[in-house]
Structures are given as structure tokens and as C-alpha cells.
Amino acid sequence: MSDFGHLMIPQYLDTKQLEAFVAVISIGSMTGAAKALGKSQPVVTRLIQELEQELGFLLLHRNGPRIAPTAQGTDFYVQAELFLGGLRTISERARNIASTQARPIEIASIPAIAASIVPQALGRLSADLFPNQVHLQSIASENVVQAVVSRTADVGIASLPVDNSGVEVHWIGEVPCVAIISASDELAKRSVLTPHDLSTRRLIASANPYRLRMRINQAMQEHGIVPQGIIDSNATYVSMSLARAGLGIAVVESATIFGLPITGVSVIPLSFHIPFSWGVITALGRPQPPTVMSLINAIEQSAADMPGFLKQSMG
Template identity: 55%
Template sequence: MSLKYFDTKQLEAFSAVVSIGSMTGAARAIGRSQPVITRLIQDLEAEVGFALLHRSGPRISPTAQGLAFYEQVEVFLSGLRAIADKAEAIETAAPLPMQIAAVPALASSLLPSTLAGISPALLPQKVHIQSISAENVVQAVVARTADLGLASWPLDNPGVEIHWQAEVACKAVVAVDHPLAGRPVITPAELKGQRLIVAANPYRLRMQIEEALAANDVVANSVIDCNATYVSLSLARQKLGIAIVEPLTVMGLPLQGVRTVPLSFDIPFRWSVITAVGRPLSASVETIIHHMRDTAVSDIEGLTLSFSQN
């Protein structure tokens, strides 16, 4: 596979088909004929060397490999849109738009609280926010398609500058009528034999959860894992288990029908505010970095700033 042969038209067609779910709809959305969309997808599949789509008559869905590829395509296309916006701003001498990439937990909680506390005069007219995985946040910052990133740990990339990093303890979330809903804390003994709802990515928060459970001899009866905290919260509300989650999504997207209970042992959720190494920071980016730190300290209970460079 050779990336240099990828045609942007192919990637746009593929993105539209996955987003809309049909060749006809994708053709209509991007102003091309259906045969052209079909050919672009076929050429892209020949280039990558694997099937991107399942086809069953008019019904189309991405393959597992197609879904993984789609995430990267969206990051790439978002970067192209950012370049186009900035080129337009340069041409018209308008203030440059700002691109912020953040993991969902921070994109839905700390970031909105931060922006709400900043004077509109200190922000550009256009602010684009991407809620994406930590890996893609780092990729966007290093590629300089994002001016600012909020990424969870682990974070070890020489292309990023860490401005400050923070830690907060995970909590348990249960349905309001769950037997443990009224507890002041939930202990390891109370988790044993329960069904647990946890993060899916084995290299990030899931790793912290597994290490803490093992250290406290907690063996779950069964496990449901998912890639988004708000899904874990919904599963807990339906009494499908005890969710162990970072508390930021709960703060930003409060959900009725659940109760948040502290754990008696520590499972840290860590994140950092990052920019590209050597990239001059605009006044707006610097304002957000500093204001976000102040907002985090005032709004997030039990927060620890484990490193501060600015």
C-alpha cells in the first residue's frame, strides 16, 4: 500500500458513504453520480488492499477494517478542511480559525466550561472542535492540523509539548436503585462477583482499571466494555452492571437515573494539554491553556495538577 497514491476524491467518497450509508445518498451529498462514487470506492479498495464495505444490494456497511480506516480518513479530511479555512482567512486577512482536538471526556466537560468563561473577544470567530480518540488527538497536534490538544495518558510523543497535566480518581456509577447506590464509598469486596462496565481500549484507562482491580483481588463475574463513557453510563442506568468511569463525562453530561459513588481505592484518570513542539502559540490558544487550568482546579473535585510548565 502506498499512501502517495491516495486520491482525496476517493477518501471523500468513502467518508460520505460510511456517514450516509448508501452510494446514492453519498453521491447526492457530494454532487457526483452514483457510478462515479462506486468507482472511487473500488479504486480505493484496490489501493489499500482490503475490503472497506460490506455490500448487500442497496444496503452498505463498513467492514471492521473499513471502520478503522474511516477513523484515519476523518482525521485527514478534517486537517484538509482546517487548511482550507486558514487559507481563506489568510486571503481575506481575517482572524485565523482555531482547531481543538480533545478526547470525548474532555470535549464534553472541561472544554465547554473553559470556553464559556472566556470573553468572546479573546476567541477567533471560528473554533472547530474534534472529539476523537487520544491517539488521534496526538496525531492531529503533531501534524499541526490541531492548534491545541487534550489527550489522556499514556502520552509519550517527542512531537508534542505538554503545558500541564492533571489527574483525577475514577468513580463507580450505578442505577439509583442499585444496592450499592447508597454507599458512601464502594470497596473492592463489594465489586467482587459483580458485572463491571469498563473502558475498551486496553492501553489507556482500561489498563489502570485492570491493574487496580488485580491489586485489590477483584474478580468480576462478567465484563461489558465499550469505547465511550456515556455508553457506560447508559448501561449502568439499565442495571447491566457497575460502571467504573472517569468522572469528567458525568460532570459534563449529567444523566438522570444513576448515582455516582467514590471508590475506596484509587484508579487514576490522567490527561494533558498539548501543542506541537516549536509551534508559536496564538494569544487565543495561550488564553485557553491558562483558563482551562484554572477552570479544572475550581470545577473538578479531587483534581491534582501533577506537572505544570506554564
């Protein structure tokens, strides 16, 4: 039970309180956060206590000098960090307007595309269209959509499903999933892996049950795959590292592999199809400048170079 009782959360929260909380979680201590913010430790402590009072729930577990976020604090941190990032973007754009500089372009993308297609797409932009500054956020799909809707991102790339009335989906791309296995595994020399092969090893797969993992689970059920165990992972490069250590077969999207060097593992096609799909999105009803439209086209051109890429046009 919380000691705060039933409080009315204010319509607007104090940004200084949010900054103090985000700094404490990011750095891991009140002392370090105070130093980073140029404030005294009692001031930082007071700001977070006031924030907790306004929210009506504890953000931190306190055990002497040791602190850790509560479950609610962890959830709140994601939103607070996203909000403060948006404020930083607004401030920078205001400075650019004041100095008549070309404003930066803001890109929010899921990690798979941020590490593979986006860098190549930026490389395709002509010098006259390349902005003075580029901000590239590699974040979860849900946060990509939020960033685009709140207009703190000009272009978003989110894994499917994307179902939000505040965004326009320009096109949808798809690549097949592949298997990643340690180069020392006896299956590493196979030209393709079958459902039976996956049933002989531990499965390493995306943890999010509403996106790629949902398709993996559907394929497992359809093909009768019963792995020897499961390791959930929140990122493809983590899944690849787990597979490299010989902990199982990772079933991952092939987009990340397109952009990163691969060592110590074998990349093997599956004998059955598991699609990984993403959408390129912008805010609905917002006219897009030439730089943004050129980037969207460049993302498509770079994606087309990936093996097995399929594009679905919208409208």
C-alpha cells in the same frame, strides 16, 4: 485473499476517492453518498473501486444494494476522515487569510474533557481573545495526538500515556475514578464502594486496554476484585447508561460527570484510588498565539474546580 495482488500503494491518494468512500460509510449507501456529493451513483462506485485498486485491499463488502465496510475498510475510514477533516481546516484557514479574518482555533480533545472542562474554559476567555470561530473535535486520544502533530489542531487534550516526540505537554491533570450504579440498586445508598462490593456485580469499564482500562485492571488485580461479568464500553456516557439500566457497576473517570447532568444513577466514591490522567498538548516548537495560551490557562482553571483534581507541571 484479495483479488488485487501485491500492489504498490501510491504516495498520494486522490481526495475525490477518499471523499466518496467516507461519504458511503457515513451515509450507509452508494445512492445516498452520490446524492450528498452531487455525483451519479456509477461515478461514486467507480471512485471507490479505483481507490480499492490503488490500496490493494477491499474497503466494502457488497451484497446487491447492501454494503458494509470490511475490517480493513473500517480502519482506513478513521484515517481518511481525519485526513479530510485536516483538509477542510486548511481550506478554511486559507479563506480567513484571504479575507484578513482572525483564524479559528482548533481544539482536539478526548470526549471526557470535551464535554466537561473545555466548554467552561471557553467561557472564561475574554471577549477580545475569543476567536470568531472555534472547532472542537471530540475524538479518541490517539487521534488527538495525530491532529496536534499534523498541526490540524492548535490544542490537544489526550489521556495518558502521551509519548510522542512531536508534541509539547504543558501540564498533566488527574481526577479519581468513581462508581456509577443504578439509583434503584441496594448499593446506591452506600457512601463508598469497596472491592467486595464490586465483586458482587457486573463491571462496566473502558474498553481501551492501554489507557484507563489498564489502571482499572491493575486495581482489580491488586485488590482481588473478581466481578460477576464485564461489559466493555468506549465512552463514559455509554457506561453510565448501561449502569442506569441496572446492568452493573460502571467504574468511570469523574471528569465527564463534572460537565453532564446526572439522573437515575448514584455516583459513589471508591475506597481505593484509580487515577484518570490527561495531558494538555501542542505541537513541539510551534510558537503559540495569545489566544491559545489563554485557552490552555483557562482549561487549567476550569479543571481546578473539579473535586479531587491534581495538577502536575511540566519542566
